[in-house]
Amino acid sequence: MDEGLMKTYARADEVFVDGHGAILTDSTGREWIDFLAGIAVSALGHGHQELAANLRDQVGKIVHLSNLFRHPFTEQVATRLCALADMGAAFFTNSGTEAIECALKLARKAMHKRGTPQRTSFVALEGAFHGRSLGALSLTYSEKYRKPFQPLQNVTWVPPEDTAALAKVLRDQQPAALALEPIQGEGGIRELSPGFLRAARELSTETGTLLLHDEIQSGCGRTGRFLAAQHHGVTPDIVCLAKPLAAGLPMGACLTTAALADTFEKGEHGSTFAGGPLVCRAALVFLDEVDRGLLDNVLMRGQELRSGLDDLARRFPIVREVRGRGLMYGLRLWHSAPEVQKALYQAGVITNCTAGDVIRIVPPFVIQSEQIQTGLQRLATTLQRFPQTQTLPQDQP
Numbered sequence: 133m134d135e136g137l138m139k140t141y142a143r144a145d146e147v148f149v150d151g152h153g154a155i156l157t158d159s160t161g162r163e164w165i166d167f168l169a170g171i172a173v174s175a176l177g178h179g180h181q182e183l184a185a186n187l188r189d190q191v192g193k194i195v196h197l198s199n200l201f202r203h204p205f206t207e208q209v210a211t212r213l214c215a216l217a218d219m220g221a222a223f224f225t226n227s228g229t230e231a232i233e234c235a236l237k238l239a240r241k242a243m244h245k246r247g248t249p250q251r252t253s254f255v256a257l258e259g260a261f262h263g264r265s266l267g268a269l270s271l272t273y274s275e276k277y278r279k280p281f282q283p284l285q286n287v288t289w290v291p292p293e294d295t296a297a298l299a300k301v302l303r304d305q306q307p308a309a310l311a312l313e314p315i316q317g318e319g320g321i322r323e324l325s326p327g328f329l330r331a332a333r334e335l336s337t338e339t340g341t342l343l344l345h346d347e348i349q350s351g352c353g354r355t356g357r358f359l360a361a362q363h364h365g366v367t368p369d370i371v372c373l374a375k376p377l378a379a380g381l382p383m384g385a386c387l388t389t390a391a392l393a394d395t396f397e398k399g400e401h402g403s404t405f406a407g408g409p410l411v412c413r414a415a416l417v418f419l420d421e422v423d424r425g426l427l428d429n430v431l432m433r434g435q436e437l438r439s440g441l442d443d444l445a446r447r448f449p450i451v452r453e454v455r456g457r458g459l460m461y462g463l464r465l466w467h468s469a470p471e472v473q474k475a476l477y478q479a480g481v482i483t484n485c486t487a488g489d490v491i492r493i494v495p496p497f498v499i500q501s502e503q504i505q506t507g508l509q510r511l512a513t514t515l516q517r518f519p520q521t522q523t524l525p526q527d528q529p
């Protein structure tokens with residue numbers, strides 16, 4: 133187990149060798165329902181034939197060029213993403229963390245350009261997760277993740293939904309940027325209210341703070357709109373995307389408005405690999421599926437999943453709350469979520485836990501109705517086996 137690897141992950145014992153859609157097959161031939169999609173990534177599921185054909189074709193042509201050369205796919209993906217997100221320009225990355233890193237540097241550079249280079253700090257929300265590099269980690273709330281690596285960047289956290297606290301911090305501190313996830317992922321699938329999202333937009337504009345939406349988990353259609361903030365008509369200055377963007381290949385993007393598109397000068401930011409022909413070909417397959425109505429499936433299957441989860445919440449007192457929208461849900465429990473998640477896994481449904489007491493359900497966008505129903509049935513059978521007491525697990529507040 134884990135031979136030759138740093139011990140940063142507790143990996144499951146099963147070895148998955150095949151898949152189709154939202155079904156994964158392990159090395160013994162057992163089939164599993166994938167309610168996790170590789171942590172909110174595999175939008176087109178597994179074994180997607182059009183993706184496979186496009187990648188095979190591209191591997192036979194050009195896999196890598198570097199950003200020293202133009203490639204039509206890179207420009208096509210940038211243009212289509214900007215249209216979908218109502219933004220003006222893109223910088224491609226290989227991960228979500230790198231997209232955040234780009235956004236933080238962009239905000240700092242914008243402050244220099246504006247003649248306010250002293251505006252170097254950042255504001256983020258309690259419960260936030262923005263990544264693990266030193267910059268992105270600085271904005272990540274969990275002390276467990278940050279403590280071993282301090283000192284980090286200067287960040288102030290504000291409780292979600294506390295508009296008065298946010299107003300005070302932005303006015304007093306005059307930071308470079310405010311970062312927020314419209315739906316906190318690692319924070320337990322916690323959706324920010326439309327009112328708070330709009331207040332964050334207004335206060336950022338008022339104080340000259342750049343508003344950064346981290347839609348790495350909630351974006352690219354996971355909630356049924358291309359961006360989660362589009363449900364509420366809020367447009368940030370910078371938006372970061374990643375996870376589903378290239379249907380499982382590593383790709384992220386930092387998008388910004390036309391007004392900020394020329395913030396970086398040549399050579400001020402870069403990446404050897406990012407935005408190459410292979411990942412962009414995959415992103416084009418994903419975006420084609422979006423154009424053909426993939427998000428309708430997200431909305432329809434999402435409604436089925438939501439009503440099934442609401443039904444479980446009514447039947448099993450152990451369920452404390454159902455949170456989320458589209459195909460992004462958290463089942464908050466009055467019980468240790470890892471214990472329930474393990475039992476569910478043994479029952480053949482792959483999920484994971486966030487924030488200690490929440491089971492995260494983020495299936496592929498292509499999931500089918502019967503797979504949702506089978507997953508919900510197994511969830512019901514699993515929940516039934518636990519005591520239905522409404523007391524908090526010991527390690528929860």
Ligand SMILES: Cc1ncc(COP(=O)(O)O)c(C=O)c1O
Pocket residue numbers: 227228229230232261262263264313317318346347348349350374375
């Ligand atoms: C909201 C959010 N931001 C940033 C990240 C970091 O992305 P990556 O793991 O691709 O670097 C994640 C990953 O889970 C995330 O959910």
